[in-house]
Amino acid sequence: MTTTVPKIFAFHEFSGVAEAVADHVVHAQNSALAPKSERKHSVTNLSVNALDMTREVSCKSTASASEVKNGGSSSNSKAKKEKRFKIALSGGSLIQVLHEGLLKREDVLWGKWDIYFADERLVPFSSNESNYGCAKRKILDQIDTAKYGTPKVYHIDESLIDDPQECADNYEKVLIRGFAGRDSVKLPMFDLFLLGCAPDGHIASLFPNFQDSLREKLAWVVPVKNAPSGPSTRISLTIPVICHSHRVTFVVEGATKAPVIKTIMERPEKGLPSSIVNEGAAGRVSWFVDDDALTDVLVTKKKYKFHPA
Ligand SMILES: O=C(O)[C@H](O)[C@@H](O)[C@H](O)[C@H](O)COP(=O)(O)O
Incomplete structure (x- = not known):
């Protein structure tokens, strides 16, 4: 397996990471919301495949996030044109x-955000194990929405947590409506896909050695059963969806x-997610x-440069 080395921004202490990640997120937000001409730079970094998809999406009519919430298509062209992060x-x-x-930060345009989840553990939202539940309590409930607006948040249907397949299918429909119908787009394109990585190597809820979910090419969302750590049933967005993101x-x-x-x-040839x-x-x-986290790891570290305010 050949690999292109990613950019690795290293920090002496973890406290530096939060500020830098926030700056990176706001930069991604600003690029996504900028007029098309200003987005040229970020688009030049995309693969040919991704560029084709960008054209495809921009040419065909797509369902806006607000339409998803309202459960159907709308002729409101203003909503269709609204840029969302x-x-x-x-x-x-x-x-x-x-x-x-x-x-x-004062420059997070929360009201223009569409927030999805890379994966979800199939537990009630009130559980500390729920990704949406944690994000709600730690972030979403704490936004000054009067000042910054309210993000649109797309989580799983909590009533389906006992049925991983149904839950995955349902969440895939949420994505399809949010990003465009299956007919017009092969894959959703997130402006930014944020991932952690567990000591066992899982990302989102894609676990090493779970070859079926790692090799999934068609589904956008897969059910996960018998997860080796944490809640055993989950759903996860798939590798093609992750890899199709702008960042x-x-x-x-x-x-x-x-x-x-x-x-x-x-050892990229080991094929960890x-x-x-x-x-x-x-x-x-x-x-x-x-x-x-980089102890004894042979990589070239970069210093993160903050974007000017
Ligand atoms: O639901 C999940 O299990 C998470 O989405 C998972 O992919 C997480 O990102 C890693 O487990 C890293 O978690 P930590 O950063 O807490 O180690």
Whole structure:
């Protein structure tokens, strides 16, 4: 397997990561919401396949996020033209990182965000294991919506947590409506896809050695049963969806992650989920990592440069 080395932004301490990740997120937001001519730069980094898809999406009529909420198509052309920042969030420590970094910033246009989840553990939202539940409590409920607007949030249907397949199918429909009908777009394109990486190498809810879900080419969302850590039933967005994003960003901290990061970076042929993404989204992948997680890992570290306000 050949691989293109991703950008690895390293920080002495984890406290530096939250500010840098927040800056990166706001930069992605501003690029997504900028007029088309100003987006040229980010588009030049995309693969030919992704460029084709961009054209396809812009040529055909797409269902706006507000239409999804309203449960159908609308002739409201203003809604169709509205630019939205489409982001996918994972669970775990990422939520705390975003809590620390984003909530204090004045330039987060929350009202223009469409928030989806990279994966979900099939537990009630009130559980501390629920990715949406945690994001709601730690971030969404704390936004000053009077000042910044209210994001649109697309979570799983909580009534389906006992049926992983049904839950995955249902969430896929939510994505299809949010990004365009299946007829007009093969894959959704997130502006930013945020991922963590667990010590066992799973990203979203895609676990190493779960070959069926890792090799999935057609579905946007898959059910996961018998997960080896945390809640055993889950749903996850798939590798093609992750790799089709404008930007894919990993946020990883702590010495417990160092062994798996070493394998991901130095032994891509092992095919860990992150190595697959490093290659599949080559040129669009960044890692925000503290030094502890890079212990004994042979990579070229970059210094993160903050974007001017
Ligand atoms: O639902 C999940 O399991 C998460 O989305 C998962 O993919 C997470 O990102 C990693 O487990 C890393 O979590 P930590 O950052 O907490 O180690």
